[in-house]
Amino acid sequence: MRYIPNTPDDRETMMREIGVSSVEDLLKPIPKSLRLSRRLNLPNGLSEQDVVAAMTAMARKNLDSVSCTSFLGAGSYDHYVPTAISDLAGRSEFLTAYTPYQPEVSQGTLQVIYEFQSMICELFRMDAANASLYDGGTALAEAVLLAQGYTRRSRIICLDNVHPHYRSVAVTLGSPLGIRMDGSPHSAGHISATALENALDANTAAVVFQYPNFFGIIEPLEPWIRRVHDAGALAIVIADPIAMGVLEPPGSWGADIVIGEGQALGNPQSYGGPYLGLFAASDKLIRRMPGRIVGVTRDADGRRGYVLTLQTREQHIRRDKATSNICTNEGLCATRAAMFLSLVGPQGLRQIGEGCMQGCGYLRAKLAKVPGVEVLFDGPHFKEFAFRIQADIPSFSKFMADRGLLPGIPLKRFGMGLDDALLVAVTERRTAAELDRYVELTASFLKGAKA
Amino acid sequence: MNIPQELLYTKDHEWIRIEGDTAIVGVTDFAQGELGDVVFVQLPEVGAKIEQEKAFGTIEAVKAVADVYAPLSGEVIAVNSELNDHPELMNQDPYGKGWIAKIKASKLAAEKARLLNPSAYADLTSA
């Protein structure tokens, strides 16, 4: 077997040297009744070339966004990933290292994570960030648990214009500890003052906002955050890191915890994972944060160096009193994100944001003019918007897919009372020609459907 | 090992200096040595009511955490806020500048019997 260097001869020698006659001697602690008396019912191992053929055959059965044009978003986005990132992050040194438990030989990973933390703090204007969480939804769950512990209150208000998957992850992971997640209806996609006012009470630990929200709408959050603080609760904001080149960051408005999905920062969409949960908090919450945090220090010769710090929060030390059970450091995805942000810089990030907004506005305005289409919800949009179509959505999706376009995500699957609408994402990758084609095909489908 | 003769001790490695009905509390030299470099101390709040042998504060070292247990029941009347900025005082001067809290004891007479004298504490740490 190509991954096991010790030959049968090597094994014989080793056994002789330690005085056993066969591996069976070493397996004696396992009761006979438990030994698998047959071979595993799996095919025998394949040559690399056969493995590649088998895997590629499966890959080819999929409609990927290289061979078609994707307008799918809702938490996973088709932003461009500069080629340098895969090469750099694919280096053995980043790929095959483990959690930096021995800092003297992990300075590469540790410095990258310190840089990543610093970049995330800049993007969101927050005091501290980690690189530990699995994805946006689990980051929300951790934020909610933190808010419960900090405020000693157990109710969370999660606005109805927040990604429904994020909310359901927080419900799954928060309910055993008595967290109650309540909604608060939106008003035409926007935060409803009356609904939020009615929802806030003395047992509210936090209010969860999304920015831009699930429908792509950008709303100024400052007054809401102030109101939440007046009620003695924390403001948790789910923010799109890609938007932070052009939009005022939630930290400037006093958000206590900003979380987000970091996939867009140089990570492939990869059918939903692995992704990168962003998590940033204000100073007062740092000792309650989940996950690994890297800090600066000096070595015995006075050189600057980096270590995992505040480890007493973590499960390997505090065990049942830990702030979280997280053991992961989403290192490789965070490394890609740090590389992405280093490549694009403030100027590139602004241009990407501008590209998203322009493309989104362009498609939205043109679709609005197509008879049979109703674009939903007014106000500035970032890179997503919803529209209704006077037709059967599955037939529309199939019509578009047959022509190489994935036109959007049917909102029906989220059970939000918008069963006849699609959510469309337009990133900086979409060209004017692709957007025009979307509009033309939609118009021709609707014409055909009517006929 | 430094175990001052004029103090009383607990099995959880706190020391107690009794002055009338108040008591100053800290952790022993042995305890700080076992913990290593102290990096953070979670102090109780002034005014907090505490109960003998219940945790009322936490000490964090780099890779260890220890609860501080109340040696006596009563009320916290002062805390050593110097430790917020200089937790290392607990390592450098555990019986002096590293003190943690001052307690007004409410059941001193009854509870004092549960405390250890210096030689009993010395036996505990050498066991």
Next chain:
Amino acid sequence: MKRQQCIQSLQKEIPLVFELSRPGRIGYDVPTPVPSDSFKSVPSVLRRSTPPRLPELSENLVMRHYTNLSVRNHHIDRDFYPLGSCTMKYNPRVNEHMAAHPGFASLHPLQPAVTVQGALEVMYRLSEALKEITGFDAVTLQPAAGAQGELTALLMFRAFHKKQGNPRRKVIIPDSAHGTNPASIVIAGYEVVELPSGPDGLVNVDALKRILNEDVAALMLTNPNTLGLFESRIEEITSLVHGVGGLVYMDGANLNALLGICRPGDMGFDACHINLHKTFSTPHGGGGPGSGPVAVKRHLEPFLPLPVVTRQNDLLEWDWDRPDSIGRVLTFFGNYGVHVRALTYLLSMGGNGLHDVSEVAILNANYLRVKLREAYEVPFDRPSMHEVVLSGDRQKARGVRTTDIAKRLLDYGVHPPTVYFPLIVHEALMIEPTESESKETLDEFVEIMLQIDRDSVENPDLLKAAPYTTPVRRLDEAAAARALDVRYFKD
């Protein structure tokens, strides 16, 4: 270059990316946006008032910076990495190439199922293989890591007990358990009951009997345990727990010892997680992403997280209609890119190869146990499985702590074993060589460990100040925690 100069150059401080930044540089040219006035029309209150202070570098400078940082890491492709319980085996390159295939990497999680039949096939085949390997009836691939797998299983246990009428209150773990176990138990809403290990390092069955009652929701065990020992009385243990209506969970961290030899499903466990990033060779990436699928027996299947892949006729589909499900534990379906790598590995190894993996991993660990016992205390000196735990007590008596041994190993280019864990062994050194290492590497490691032992007698000060040849020397971790500096821009 002379060796001294090499070290000097390696030990040169590398600037932070922010310190390399110069205004106006850019490493990525963004295409011209499509014409529209939507950007101009954004209200000023929403516009970013001061740009984020991200670094400004050209692409080649970014390449150089991160390349220079990378060489400051130890990693498996460089040398031995015997970190106990972490299974630092070789990560085949073909796995990476398959995961990067656009047919897998460029898929959106919410595409219609008909457009991702190949993607679902990967998940289906991986699940089927994991069922066969572990002896369970159903699998969820959703959990993103081992710790999340544990939590997912505990939430399923909770739902199971609730359905029976009472969620119960307690979960038992041995005192040798990984730290994630107690942390997950608390998040799942349970109380932790710690069970002291017996003198043989295994579960003390009599002590277990004493604490078992109808309030116990579950027992969580790692098998082989964190000492590398197989729980020989496991069948008795699982049936005792079942006797009071409790469930038994296996932490699958050490599955690399069992492939094709025995199966947790046959031992009476009700569920276990599998670390794809350990046993199934996917890269650790500096701590993640991992993947922690959970395998369960039939009676727990209704509670699996939403959704589950099913095959209907020739079509693979997501099944959402599962009223007893605990819900979602992740935003989408799991760390799919890791699933692709794991399936690639499974196809490469096959059933025959997997059996070899465990046999060689076990032989390698026992080889080190026997070779090292002349110099190091082996608290449980009998055949172990894929890892062995030593104690540094003899060396400590000479004033050299386990941490000093670990740091000295770095000077030899070897990553130290897991240290100070499990907590029940003094000055523990937990060594897991994996099947990836050759006899020559193991012999070399033995030589180094014996040399360090001699140094602990003859030159203990050498060890106490080690390492000398790493990019940085010992770091002041207390200073880092006292004066926190966790971001570059302080204002």
